[in-house]
Amino acid sequence: MHQTFVLLTVLAYLLSLGCYLQFLYTGKVLPGRLATLLLFLGLAAHYLALLYRARANHTVPYHDLQGSMSLFGWLLAVTYLCLEIYHRQRTVGAFVVPLILAFFSISYFVPDHSGTPAQAHGVVFALHVTLSILAYAAFALSCVLSLMYLAEASLLRSRKLGDVVWRLPPLELLERMSHTSVLVGLLTITVGTALGFVAVDRMTGQYWYYDPKYVWTLLVLVLYLVYFQLARSTAWRGARASRLCVFNFVLVVLSFTVVNIYFSPHHRYF
Amino acid sequence: MFQGRATRDMEIVLVGLNFRTAPLEVRERVAFSLEQAQRAAEVLRTNGILEETLVLSTCNRSEVYGVHALAHRESAGALSTFLSDFHAVRPDMLNPSLYHHYDHDAVRHLFRVSAGLESMLLGEAEILGQVREAYLQAQQQHATGPVLNRLFQAALEIGKRVRSETELGARPMGVASAGMKLAERIFGKLTERSALVLGAGTISEQVVSQLRDRKIRTLYLMNRSREKAEELALQCDGKVIEWGNWDAALKLPDVVVSAVGTQEMVLSKPMLEKAMAARGNRALFLMDLGVPRNIDPAAAEIYNTYLYTVDDLTEIVQQNRSARQSEVPKAEALVEEHLAKFISWQSSVELIAVLDSLRERLRQRRSTFLAEKLTSMNHLGTDDHEKIASMMDELIERIMIEPAERMRSEKQLRRKIQNLEALRDLYLTDREKP
Numbered sequence: 001m002h003q004t005f006v007l008l009t010v011l012a013y014l015l016s017l018g019c020y021l022q023f024l025y026t027g028k029v030l031p032g033r034l035a036t037l038l039l040f041l042g043l044a045a046h047y048l049a050l051l052y053r054a055r056a057n058h059t060v061p062y063h064d065l066q067g068s069m070s071l072f073g074w075l076l077a078v079t080y081l082c083l084e085i086y087h088r089q090r091t092v093g094a095f096v097v098p099l100i101l102a103f104f105s106i107s108y109f110v111p112d113h114s115g116t117p118a119q120a121h122g123v124v125f126a127l128h129v130t131l132s133i134l135a136y137a138a139f140a141l142s143c144v145l146s147l148m149y150l151a152e153a154s155l156l157r158s159r160k161l162g163d164v165v166w167r168l169p170p171l172e173l174l175e176r177m178s179h180t181s182v183l184v185g186l187l188t189i190t191v192g193t194a195l196g197f198v199a200v201d202r203m204t205g206q207y208w209y210y211d212p213k214y215v216w217t218l219l220v221l222v223l224y225l226v227y228f229q230l231a232r233s234t235a236w237r238g239a240r241a242s243r244l245c246v247f248n249f250v251l252v253v254l255s256f257t258v259v260n261i262y263f264s265p266h267h268r269y270f
Numbered sequence: 271m272f273q274g275r276a277t278r279d280m281e282i283v284l285v286g287l288n289f290r291t292a293p294l295e296v297r298e299r300v301a302f303s304l305e306q307a308q309r310a311a312e313v314l315r316t317n318g319i320l321e322e323t324l325v326l327s328t329c330n331r332s333e334v335y336g337v338h339a340l341a342h343r344e345s346a347g348a349l350s351t352f353l354s355d356f357h358a359v360r361p362d363m364l365n366p367s368l369y370h371h372y373d374h375d376a377v378r379h380l381f382r383v384s385a386g387l388e389s390m391l392l393g394e395a396e397i398l399g400q401v402r403e404a405y406l407q408a409q410q411q412h413a414t415g416p417v418l419n420r421l422f423q424a425a426l427e428i429g430k431r432v433r434s435e436t437e438l439g440a441r442p443m444g445v446a447s448a449g450m451k452l453a454e455r456i457f458g459k460l461t462e463r464s465a466l467v468l469g470a471g472t473i474s475e476q477v478v479s480q481l482r483d484r485k486i487r488t489l490y491l492m493n494r495s496r497e498k499a500e501e502l503a504l505q506c507d508g509k510v511i512e513w514g515n516w517d518a519a520l521k522l523p524d525v526v527v528s529a530v531g532t533q534e535m536v537l538s539k540p541m542l543e544k545a546m547a548a549r550g551n552r553a554l555f556l557m558d559l560g561v562p563r564n565i566d567p568a569a570a571e572i573y574n575t576y577l578y579t580v581d582d583l584t585e586i587v588q589q590n591r592s593a594r595q596s597e598v599p600k601a602e603a604l605v606e607e608h609l610a611k612f613i614s615w616q617s618s619v620e621l622i623a624v625l626d627s628l629r630e631r632l633r634q635r636r637s638t639f640l641a642e643k644l645t646s647m648n649h650l651g652t653d654d655h656e657k658i659a660s661m662m663d664e665l666i667e668r669i670m671i672e673p674a675e676r677m678r679s680e681k682q683l684r685r686k687i688q689n690l691e692a693l694r695d696l697y698l699t700d701r702e703k704p
Contacts, residue, residue, distance in 0.1 A: 019427065026435065026437075028435070078562060084677070103367060156452070156455060156456065156576050157570070157576060158584045159578065159672075161586060161589075165455060165591070166440070166451070166455070168455070169458075170454060170455055170456060170458035171455065171456045171457075171553065172457050172458055172553070173458050219415070231552075234547075234550035234551045235551060236551075236575070237550065237551045237552065237553075237574065238553060238574045239573075239574070240552065240573075
């Protein structure tokens with residue numbers, strides 16, 4: 001059953017990507033609507049794939065790298081769909097869905113550690129992890145939007161428009177979408193981190209102990225707050241703020257990979 | 271689907287001229303105002319030249335579409351004479367510019383017009399609105415009938431399809447509109463934005479018109495001669511700023527368009543740097559339409575400014591023209607698709623008219639036939655005669671009704687039947703032909 005939903009998810013995401021690309025290229029309404037619908041279907045299949053895998057392994061998705069990456073992809077899709085509906089802008093889909101598809105697909109090529117016994121740690125812990133991964137997904141989305149902004153601004157400033165510029169969203173809309181995405185990320189990472197302290201307190205009886213991940217998360221939080229503030233200020237408005245957003249996401253990736261694997265004793269895959 | 275009209279009524283005629291066939295001085299003399307178009311349609315119908323009429327008049331074309339009441343080619347001649355008389359233009363001046371299209375050629379021509387394929391600016395969108403306006407006007411005046419209604423509804427549909435399914439009209443083709451589209455790439459819709467236009471000449475007027483079309487929130491105007499700026503401001507509900515008051519003027523707008531005829535630079539890099547600092551680095555789109563240039567090219571280096579000169583915009587327009595040209599085959603395919611549909615509809619209506627005439631002829635033949643045969647059958651009474659007549663009528667109905675029903679329900683069959691002359695010649699005499 002799990003394999004069926006994996007295949008359905010890949011199929012739905014691939015078809016959705018095809019429709020988003022057609023929408024980007026032709027601007028026709030029908031492929032755009034179809035793309036959104038297929039992404040919804042992909043989300044549903046992806047959710048069921050996560051659910052069946054978790055049930056089969058008697059563990060939570062974020063117990064191993066495979067599940068964490070897949071959950072990241074799912075939350076990225078959720079965040080993107082919310083953003084698409086809120087800002088009524090489908091063009092970005094052609095740039096985000098490949099990322100979602102990549103995370104989902106690659107997760108099945110990484111080593112599967114689901115056989116090892118898992119500790120659920122309770123609801124608070126689950127929320128802590130889910131919200132943290134949601135924050136990473138929102139930051140990933142803002143990074144994609146910022147890269148799109150930088151590319152489009154560069155084309156417009158160099159006056160080398162080609163075919164693409166006419167199909168991309170306006171620069172100011174990309175900025176607004178990026179702000180919304182960062183705001184979602186900031187809120188969820190703040191709540192998620194706070195819940196992490198509560199979970200640690202419940203599990204160990206002490207709410208604080210040193211973990212390099214804390215420092216890194218705090219750094220990410222501060223830098224995104226700085227971005228959020230600077231993006232509205234005089235000197236940084238526009239491309240500079242977008243570059244900062246991309247830089248911040250590099251730190252998020254480092255936090256998700258290097259810090260988790262080599263430095264943090266308690267954070268492995270989230 | 272309407273029935274029972276004579277076949278000849280279905281034939282469509284078009285007489286007109288456009289920018290390709292007529293110079294401006296002829297086009298402007300043959301242009302129809304709203305009232306003239308209504309009067310012309312009325313006269314053409316009351317004089318029995320056309321049964322259905324529609325006048326399409328834009329700055330680039332004047333065309334009269336009709337379903338003729340006279341014999342085929344006579345209508346076209348009468349229409350040429352009518353145009354010459356109506357506009358008081360000598361026939362020898364007018365006739366060389368006129369084109370005449372009949373039936374399918376006329377239909378194809380209208381579909382191409384509606385698709386923007388016959389426009390001076392390939393793929394322009396305005397023509398579709400003008401076709402719609404002309405049709406609604408003629409409809410209100412009851413100048414159109416079933417044929418022109420069907421024809422113009424199809425023309426409007428194809429116009430919409432070409433614009434939604436091809437990129438024929440997707441990209442800007444004028445320098446001013448290309449500039450506006452670029453501004454929209456930065457700010458999105460311009461409805462909540464403000465713009466400053468420097469200069470009050472013809473180019474500035476075009477830019478102002480483009481900005482107004484996009485419902486720009488605030489429009490500021492600056493010109494060395496304040497009176498000219500105020501004149502333009504009156505036309506477009508703009509606000510005039512004193513020439514030279516750059517600190518105030520550059521702080522406000524999102525878009526600055528300069529079209530000043532001067533040898534000196536109007537906006538220097540330091541001026542714009544100062545303005546950008548004052549406006550908190552909000553993005554600024556600069557459109558320099560002046561020759562020589564009005565804005566220092568080095569201003570393009572300023573953070574968050576986007577500077578386009580007339581050459582940059584012309585290059586974009588050239589690229590767009592090529593892109594539109596490559597969409598022509600797609601648009602033409604749509605025209606042919608709709609033409610085939612229209613011909614199919616027209617054929618089915620014509621066939622039903624032929625079948626009606628044939629039924630009538632068979633009934634007449636039945637009466638004569640029965641009269642001849644029954645005189646020698648004295649043993650049959652009046653009731654029997656009536657019964658036989660009734661049975662023969664029923665047989666005729668059965669023979670005739672099946673093809674008519676099939677015509678209504680089978681689209682493929684309608685497409686096959688496109689030339690009914692053979693059928694008419696086979697069964698009907700000239701007098702009986704519809």
